Amino acid sequence: AQTVTQSQPEMSVQEAETVTLSCTYDTSENNYYLFWYKQPPSRQMILVIRQEAYKQQNATENRFSVNFQKAAKSFSLKISDSQLGDTAMYFCAFMNTQGGSEKLVFGKGTKLTVNP
């Protein structure tokens, strides 16, 4: 079974600075997808970024980018120019496309606080 590990339960960063959230995963599959989700205090789950394992190029979405290291099974999220609205829980998630169920396995999350 796949597992996702987020080793940082809590992090904090100053506004306008850069922060990196860590995520590692365990799988024997070669084709899969990785995601970062943001959950602000409103509780809504928001997709931040998506990475396809067969693509070597790291995904980027505005201030959010990932460092995908397939051999190391590492998938970190970098937030540049942090804003107060980035304060949230961040979940790393893995999707195995084998079997056709498209199930997501989540890490336990990292609570990020952006300080003014």
Place this chain on the structure above:
Amino acid sequence: NAGVTQTPKFRILKIGQSMTLQCTQDMNHNYMYWYRQDPGMGLKLIYYSVGAGITDKGEVPNGYNVSRSTTEDFPLRLELAAPSQTSVYFCASTLLSDGYTFGSGTRLTVV
């Protein structure tokens, strides 16, 4: 476009009561899921469905049941509620590997 709609948003149940959490999506997604979120534990999969008439157990199915009679609806049934079922419940749907669209969640307390 409503996306994924969950009702109710909050509910308090007494031990032994039953209830149904409703989930509806209007995106014609085949795949639908129910997760529960407990503090410090991330999200755990309860049940999922890959299409109308097809459901399967996830990681934590005990105490729950689901049905999928239409593409749009995927209700989650709690029978004989227990304090261990106090949690936040999320319904989600997806089209292949695009990433999930989540509902806004239901906070359930069993007392």
